[in-house]
Each structure stands twice: as C-alpha cells, then as structure tokens.
Amino acid sequence: MSVQAASMPVxxxxxxxxFRVRPSRILINVVLAAIAIFWxxxxxxxxxxxxxxxxxxxxxxxxxxFTAPAQLTFxxxxxxxxxxxxxxxxxDSLTTSIAITVPVTILVxxxxxxTAYSLVFGRWRGRTVVFxxxxxxxxxxxxxxxxxVASLYKVFDxxxxxxxxxxxxxxxxxxxxxxxPFGIFLMRNFYSGIPxxxxxxxxxxxAGEWTLFRKVVMxxxxxxxxxxxxxxxxxxxxxLLVALIFLSGNTHQTLTLFLYGQxxxxxxxxxxxxxxxxxxxIIPLIVFFAFQRYFVRGVLAGAVx
Amino acid sequence: MAGVVLDDLTxxxxxxxLAVDKLNLDIHDGEFVCLVGPSGCGKTTALRMIAGLxxxxxxxxxxxxxxxxxxxxxxxxxxxxxxxxxxxxxxxVRDNMAFGLQLRKTPKADIDKAVVEAxxxxxxxxxxxxxxxxxxxxxxxxxxxxxxxxxEPAVFLMDEPLSNLxxxxxxxxxxxxxxxxxxxxxxxxxxxHDQVEAMTMGDRIAVINEGVLQQAGSPKELxxxxxNRFVAGFIxxxxxxxxxxxxxxxxGVVRLAGEGAEMRPDDTQSALLRDLGTDTxxxxxRPEHLELAPLTGPGLSVTVVVDVVEFLGxxxxxxxxxxxxxxxxxxxxxNTLTVGQSVTLSCPPRRLHLFNPTTGLRIAKDGVSGNSxxxxxxxxx
Numbered sequence: 001m002s003v004q005a006a007s008m009p010v011x012x013x014x015x016x017x018x019f020r021v022r023p024s025r026i027l028i029n030v031v032l033a034a035i036a037i038f039w040x041x042x043x044x045x046x047x048x049x050x051x052x053x054x055x056x057x058x059x060x061x062x063x064x065x066f067t068a069p070a071q072l073t074f075x076x077x078x079x080x081x082x083x084x085x086x087x088x089x090x091x092d093s094l095t096t097s098i099a100i101t102v103p104v105t106i107l108v109x110x111x112x113x114x115t116a117y118s119l120v121f122g123r124w125r126g127r128t129v130v131f132x133x134x135x136x137x138x139x140x141x142x143x144x145x146x147x148x149v150a151s152l153y154k155v156f157d158x159x160x161x162x163x164x165x166x167x168x169x170x171x172x173x174x175x176x177x178x179x180x181p182f183g184i185f186l187m188r189n190f191y192s193g194i195p196x197x198x199x200x201x202x203x204x205x206x207a208g209e210w211t212l213f214r215k216v217v218m219x220x221x222x223x224x225x226x227x228x229x230x231x232x233x234x235x236x237x238x239x240l241l242v243a244l245i246f247l248s249g250n251t252h253q254t255l256t257l258f259l260y261g262q263x264x265x266x267x268x269x270x271x272x273x274x275x276x277x278x279x280x281x282i283i284p285l286i287v288f289f290a291f292q293r294y295f296v297r298g299v300l301a302g303a304v305x
Numbered sequence: 306m307a308g309v310v311l312d313d314l315t316x317x318x319x320x321x322x323l324a325v326d327k328l329n330l331d332i333h334d335g336e337f338v339c340l341v342g343p344s345g346c347g348k349t350t351a352l353r354m355i356a357g358l359x360x361x362x363x364x365x366x367x368x369x370x371x372x373x374x375x376x377x378x379x380x381x382x383x384x385x386x387x388x389x390x391x392x393x394x395x396x397x398v399r400d401n402m403a404f405g406l407q408l409r410k411t412p413k414a415d416i417d418k419a420v421v422e423a424x425x426x427x428x429x430x431x432x433x434x435x436x437x438x439x440x441x442x443x444x445x446x447x448x449x450x451x452x453x454x455x456x457e458p459a460v461f462l463m464d465e466p467l468s469n470l471x472x473x474x475x476x477x478x479x480x481x482x483x484x485x486x487x488x489x490x491x492x493x494x495x496x497x498h499d500q501v502e503a504m505t506m507g508d509r510i511a512v513i514n515e516g517v518l519q520q521a522g523s524p525k526e527l528x529x530x531x532x533n534r535f536v537a538g539f540i541x542x543x544x545x546x547x548x549x550x551x552x553x554x555x556x557g558v559v560r561l562a563g564e565g566a567e568m569r570p571d572d573t574q575s576a577l578l579r580d581l582g583t584d585t586x587x588x589x590x591r592p593e594h595l596e597l598a599p600l601t602g603p604g605l606s607v608t609v610v611v612d613v614v615e616f617l618g619x620x621x622x623x624x625x626x627x628x629x630x631x632x633x634x635x636x637x638x639x640n641t642l643t644v645g646q647s648v649t650l651s652c653p654p655r656r657l658h659l660f661n662p663t664t665g666l667r668i669a670k671d672g673v674s675g676n677s678x679x680x681x682x683x684x685x686x
Contacts, residue, residue, distance in 0.1 A: 197391035200358050205405035205452075206379035215404075219395040 043281070046274045050076055054271035076275040087251040090276055093258035098283070099168055100243075100254060101236045104175040108232045109225050111176070112183030117213050119184070120191040121199055131188060137181040146245055149174055153246075171246040175236050183228050190224035191217060226294030233287050237280070255280040307369030307382070307459040307492060308334045309355060314364035316350050316516075324350040326516040327364065332509075337486050337493045338521075339507035341500055342539070347516035348496045349464055355494060356385050356462050369459055379408075384453035385462040388469065390445045392437040392452075398424075399433040402451045416455075423451040426488070427481070443474040450485065461493040467502065479506060500540050504528070512536050534665040537589045537658055543622070543633045545589045548607065549662055552584050561586060565628030566607035569600070571654040577668055578659075586668065587660040592622075594656040595634040597642075599649055606651045607632065611642050 048062040051072045065071060083089035118124075119131050153165035164170040194217060202212045218225070240256040247253065253261070259276050262269040309332040316325040325347040332338045340348040353359035355366050357378035366373050373381045384405075392401050399420055406416045424430045427447040437445055446466060453461055466482070467475045483506055486493055497503050503510045504524045511521040512535070520532040524540075531537035537545045550561035550568055559575045561568040568588060570578060578586065590605060600606040609625035609632045616638060623634045623642060634650055642648060659668040 195389060195391065197387045197389045198393065200356075200378075201385070201387060201391035201393075201452075202404075203358070204356060204378045204383065204385050205456075206408035208379075211408065216393055222395075
C-alpha cells in the first residue's frame with residue numbers, strides 16, 4: 001500500500017518530468033518503506049517463530065534465522081496437523097471458525113443488501129424511521145446483549161428441547177444480529193447513490209423487483225458488498241468474546257478459543273500459539289486479497305458522492 | 306404501433322399539489338407529439354403517468370384502445386428514454402440494449418440481430434463491448450435510444466433526452482431522432498421545455514402550463530394562431546411582444562393606442578373590436594414581424610428607445626423599451642441602429658394577435674378559443 005500510495009503522484013506527472021527523480025520523493029519512499037517494515041515486524045516474528053523448532057524459543061531470538069537459516073522447519077505445523085480433525089485440535093478449530101464465519105458473512109451481506117434495497121427503493125411509509133432505528137442500534141455495545149441473549153437462548157432451549165445455547169447456530173444467530181445494523185447502514189448509504197432512473201428504466205425494460213435487485217442494484221453495489229463481506233469476515237473470524245460465551249461447553253472451538261486456551265496454559269506453548277496464529281491469519285488474508293480490488297473501490301465509493 | 310389517448314388525466318400529489326389537471330389529448334398512431342411547457346408545468350408527470358411510473362389520481366390513459374391505468378410499465382408496450390440516459394453502468398452497450406429483450410425471453414439469435422441492427426442505425430457498432438462510462442454524452446444518448454429501438458415498442462416516450470448535450474450534439478441528435486421517427490413510423494411522445502426543439506421535431510405540440518393543457522396543434526398553428534397569451538409568449542424565439550392598448554371609436558372608426566404604440570385595425574379587426582365592446586385589448590406581435598418603417602396603411606406602430614443591439618450576422622436583435630414596456634425586434638443588419646436612438650417600428654395587421662387582457666384568450670371571430678382553457682380539447686388530423 002505504502003509504495004503504491006507514494007508512486008501514484010509520480011505517475012500523475014506530465015511525461016517530460018518522468019526522468020527527474022526528486023530527492024524529496026526518494027526520502028518519502030524510504031520513510032514509507034521503513035514504516036511498512038516496522039508495522040510488519042511482529043507478524044514476521046511470529047511467522048519465523050512458527051517455523052523454528054519449538055525447543056529453540058528459549059534458546060535464541062527469532063532474528064537469528066537471518067544468520068542461520070538452516071534452523072527453519074515445518075515440524076510445528078506437522079505436529080499440530082497430526083492431531084487431524086479431533087475435537088480440540090487446530091484443524092477442528094479451523095473448521096469451526098469457518099463454519100461460523102462463512103454463513104455469518106453470507107447472511108449479513110445478503111440480508112443487509114435486501115433490507116437496504118427496500119429502505120431505498122421501496123414505496124412504504126416509515127422507511128426513514130426504520131432506518132433511524134437501525135442506525136440507533138449501531139451504538140448498542142455488544143457486551144450489553146450477551147447476558148440477555150444467553151438467557152433468551154436458555155429459555156428457548158428449555159421450552160423447545162433444542163440446543164441453541166452452546167451451539168454453532170447460536171453463535172451464528174448472535175453474530176448476524178450484531179452485524180446487520182452496520183451492514184444495512186453501509187448498503188443503504190451506498191444504494192442511496194444509485195439514481196432512481198436506473199430502476200425505472202429497468203421496470204420499463206420489463207424487470208420485476210427481484211430482477212431489479214439481482215441484475216441492476218446488486219451488481220452496482222458489488223464494491224460495497226465486498227467491503228462489507230471483508231469487514232464482517234474479519235470481525236467474526238477474530239471474535240473471541242461471543243465464542244467464549246456462546247460456545248461454552250461445546251467440544252468444538254473456534255481458532256480464537258483454541259489460541260486463548262494455549263495462552264492460559266504455561267509459556268512452553270508459544271510454538272503452538274505462533275503456529276496457530278499463522279494458520280488463523282491465512283484465511284482472512286486469502287479473503288482480503290480475493291476481494292481487495294473491490295474493497296479499495298468500496299471504501300472510496302462513499303467519499304466521492 | 307398504437308395511438309395514445311389521455312382522458313381527463315389528473316395527478317394530485319399526497320401533499321395536495323395538483324401537477325396535472327384534466328389533461329385531454331388524442332395522439333394518433335405514428336404521430337410525433339411534443340409536450341412542452343416551462344419547468345414544473347406537469348409535462349414530465351404526464352409522461353410518467355403514461356409510462357406507468359407515476360400513479361394516476363383520476364382519468365384514463367389508453368394505449369392502442371386499451372386502458373392501461375393499472376398495468377405495470379412492462380405490460381404497456383412502451384419504451385422510455387430518460388434525461389439522465391439511465392444506462393446500466395455495469396453492463397456493456399450490447400447488454401444494455403439487450404436487457405429488455407432478455408427479460409422478455411426473446412431468442413438469443415433475434416436479440417443479437419436486433420442489437421446489431423440498432424447499433425448500425427445509431428452508428429454504435431464500434432462501441433458494443435464498451436461500458437457506458439467509457440462513452441461520451443452523445444454516444445450514451447444514442448445507446449439510450451438504441452435500448453428503446455430494439456424493443457420495437459408501440460410507443461416511444463422521451464423525457465428531455467437532449468438537455469444534457471451540448472448545443473452542437475443537440476442539433477445532431479435532434480435530427481437523429483427525427484430520422485428514427487420517420488424510419489420506424491412509431492408513435493412518439495416527447496417532453497421538452499425547449500420550444501425550439503418542440504417546433505422543429507413535433508408533428509403536433511401540446512403546450513402545458515401549471516398542469517393545464519393550453520393548446521395543442523401543429524407548430525404552424527401554434528405560431529400563427531396562439532389561442533391564449535401564454536402560448537403566444539411561449540412559442541417563438543425571441544418571445545412575442547405585448548402592449549395593452551385602449552380602444553376608442555370616433556364616428557365608427559376604431560382606434561387603439563397606449564404604451565407608446567398605436568394601432569389602426571383592418572376591417573376584420575375593427576368588426577371584432579366593435580362586437581367585443583371592451584375598452585382595452587392586449588396586442589401581441591413577434592419581434593421578427595417588426596419592420597423599421599413608418600406605418601402606411603392599417604397595422605401597429607410603436608416607438609422604441611434602443612437599449613442593446615445584438616449583431617446576429619444577417620440580422621440584428623434590438624432590445625429596447627416603449628413607454629416602460631420591454632420590446633424586442635429583429636431587423637435587417639444593414640440598418641445601423643445605435644444605443645439610445647429612438648425608432649419607429651411597424652407591424653402589418655395580419656401579424657397582430659389580439660387577446661382579452663383579463664382572460665388572456667385570443668379574440669377571434671369564430672370564437673375558436675372557446676370560453677374555457679381547461680376544457681379545451683383538440684382534435685386534428
């Protein structure tokens with residue numbers, strides 16, 4: 001990012017000045033590169049720790065890798081993965097995290113998008129009031145709802161005999177409920193920028209509401225949808241608090257719970273933490289790079305209007 | 306193809322504002338009708354009611370003898386071109402044009418054929434795979450026209466389609482639309498606030514003001530026989546001049562004078578004024594009908610102090626005032642007039658329009674203008 005940001009003004013210069021490299025530009029680039037490296041140091045450190053034999057943690061610093069690269073090994077990963085999908089293992093945690101995060105992301109983007117469509121293009125009274133209520137929910141802290149929702153789940157469980165509290169479904173419902181206000185807020189503001197003429201043109205072309213949503217509004221909203229999906233994915237993926245409460249008593253843990261479990265134990269588990277952390281970073285990174293193109297556009301999209 | 310009938314079409318908004326008031330208009334199959342009027346006169350609302358984008362408060366819209374009041378836009382067999390073009394930004398030009406046909410489940414081969422044909426007519430073949438964002442304003446407008454053409458609708462509706470284009474492109478696209486109309490022989494309803502556009506394009510023009518139809522007729526009719534003062538002032542550029550004259554009779558000879566002007570009516574006008582019996586009359590005359598010459602026979606003469614002279618090449622546009630009343634005249638540029646100069650201009654009697662100063666209606670011997678502008682119904686053709 002930093003390099004790109006610094007090089008953009010250069011590209012914008014007229015061609016004949018392209019040959020001249022101004023000293024101030026070099027300085028800016030050096031400073032930006034230094035900041036970027038500084039920012040990345042902890043991640044690089046954790047990555048290297050995960051790639052060193054677990055015994056070497058207390059013997060030497062991770063930076064010794066640069067003078068003695070031979071110590072790098074995948075043994076930590078092999079050891080963690082060797083547990084397979086057994087409950088409490090890292091692979092089981094990974095699947096649990098995915099099982100919660102993916103449905104939440106899909107549900108939040110889909111429901112937000114549909115709600116926003118109705119709030120912007122629907123013809124019903126009270127749309128503004130409903131929207132304001134939804135915005136008001138944004139200020140509600142998540143912590144405030146933990147106990148009420150937990151007891152609500154328990155009441156539901158005792159009356160129906162089902163098991164929502166402590167299940168993946170329970171966590172999904174909670175995450176979706178708390179993801180929606182922001183999602184609707186973001187999508188509604190994005191859709192407000194779409195001219196109504198476009199929908200009217202669509203209606204005359206023969207489209208019904210569902211077709212308008214799918215073929216006209218959603219494709220235009222892709223940048224905002226991608227931004228929302230990335231935000232939502234990362235929030236839920238990194239969540240510890242909700243999982244801690246709503247998955248309590250469940251043998252399947254999320255990755256954050258798995259890592260948390262290791263920190264409570266003795267310090268000898270640092271190799272597991274660093275290796276587990278690397279595994280937990282990889283999925284959001286894949287998601288981010290897959291949607292990055294849209295993400296940057298989505299973040300900028302609101303600014304221009 | 307089909308005609309469109311508006312029968313007492315009325316639109317009242319929730320707040321109580323009356324946008325369109327009992328609009329009656331028969332639009333024939335294949336006719337090009339322009340709805341024209343100042344901003345906010347209700348012409349776009351009327352068009353949107355025909356399109357089905359606006360609910361009808363009362364009255365009827367009939368397309369091809371079928372009442373369409375409660376039909377959704379897609380079932381009305383219409384196509385609309387929007388002022389903002391309203392192209393789908395994420396679709397290529399090809400897909401923009403094909404969208405309507407795809408939704409109607411037209412076979413793919415037929416869609417391709419229709420799109421390519423429309424692109425050929427509108428000179429868009431090179432741009433079929435581009436997105437609207439990569440096109441100029443004129444090209445976008447042509448895509449919007451193309452999107453309407455491929456559908457082969459019974460009626461084309463156009464809402465100020467040229468107002469976002471620059472002057473040169475506007476003239477080009479105007480010709481394009483006129484050619485399109487000739488080629489397709491389709492019924493077209495065209496909304497504009499620009500009376501020049503309406504005059505040049507329409508077979509017939511309907512002038513609307515404050516939601517009320519003022520007059521509908523051919524451009525020539527509106528220009529030569531405006532039925533009220535509003536139409537007289539709205540049609541024609543620059544606008545018609547008006548003076549309020551006092552009527553007097555001496556020994557059976559009718560004379561009119563006032564506001565720096567005097568008029569000697571011809572025989573027909575004298576008879577009309579005698580029958581009318583009012584003491585004041587609003588007289589209108591167009592700038593292009595004023596001559597820089599003293600009056601010899603019947604007609605009107607007005608003394609004007611020149612304020613501004615605009616050189617137009619062959620002609621000069623003279624802005625001046627006569628007894629406090631603004632006057633505009635177009636005269637031959639060979640006459641060199643200077644600012645501050647006082648000149649006498651004259652207008653022949655057949656170019657004078659007489660209006661009732663209170664009702665604003667045209668004073669005519671056959672009473673064409675009727676008594677009520679509201680119920681004024683036009684049938685021509």
